[in-house]
Amino acid sequence: MKRKDLPSGDVLxxxxxxxxxxxxxxxxxxxxxxxxxxxxxxxMLHGRISVFVDQKTWYLVVHNDCRHLQSDNLCGIYSDRPxxxxxxxxxxxxFDNDFVYDKMFETPExxxxxxxxxLPQKKPRxxxxxxxxxxILNVPLAEPVSHERLGHSHSIPNRGExxxxxxxxxxxxxxxx
Ligand code: SF4
Ligand code: SF4
Numbered sequence: 001m002k003r004k005d006l007p008s009g010d011v012l013x014x015x016x017x018x019x020x021x022x023x024x025x026x027x028x029x030x031x032x033x034x035x036x037x038x039x040x041x042x043x044m045l046h047g048r049i050s051v052f053v054d055q056k057t058w059y060l061v062v063h064n065d066c067r068h069l070q071s072d073n074l075c076g077i078y079s080d081r082p083x084x085x086x087x088x089x090x091x092x093x094x095f096d097n098d099f100v101y102d103k104m105f106e107t108p109e110x111x112x113x114x115x116x117x118x119l120p121q122k123k124p125r126x127x128x129x130x131x132x133x134x135x136i137l138n139v140p141l142a143e144p145v146s147h148e149r150l151g152h153s154h155s156i157p158n159r160g161e162x163x164x165x166x167x168x169x170x171x172x173x174x175x176x177x
Contacts, residue, residue: 030058
């Protein structure tokens with residue numbers, strides 16, 4: 001069904017497979033050197049991770065269903081869903097998004113090939129003495145990541161409103177911004 005064909009009083013989410021509950025995307029720094037691309041490659045080696053660029057901003061996408069998404073595509077915690085979900089609207093949601101971006105990388109190999117094509121220097125050879133330990137983020141205890149920063153990192157709209165229990169909320173409420 002096309003968005004424009006939605007009957008009056010109906011809710012778009014009733015005709016959707018809950019696309020907005022099946023991933024989240026985080027804006028990331030634009031990669032500029034081999035180490036940046038290699039870090040992206042590492043993320044993507046974990047599977048179900050993609051990277052896209054939209055209007056010059058790079059995003060890391062984690063493709064994973066929300067644990068509260070039910071088999072009927074409705075939200076299992078609708079009345080208590082996170083604010084990022086309740087703030088989201090069907091108005092500009094990805095219901096009919098074609099997911100075409102400026103750049104899209106679906107595999108770690110694609111990221112590496114892109115880096116080889118755009119970076120002036122060759123891929124550095126790995127030093128044999130380099131540590132093979134697991135990467136550990138070094139976050140200073142005196143400066144914890146703030147809620148404000150976390151909030152900003154979720155700035156791409158990716159959580160739908162209105163795919164909860166239709167009986168619990170009127171259609172008018174569901175489609176309001
Ligand atoms: S609305 Fe939010 S909490 Fe509910 S299923 Fe979707 S992502 Fe999960
Ligand atoms: S808000 Fe989410 S579930 Fe509702 S129509 Fe849009 S993408 Fe689908």
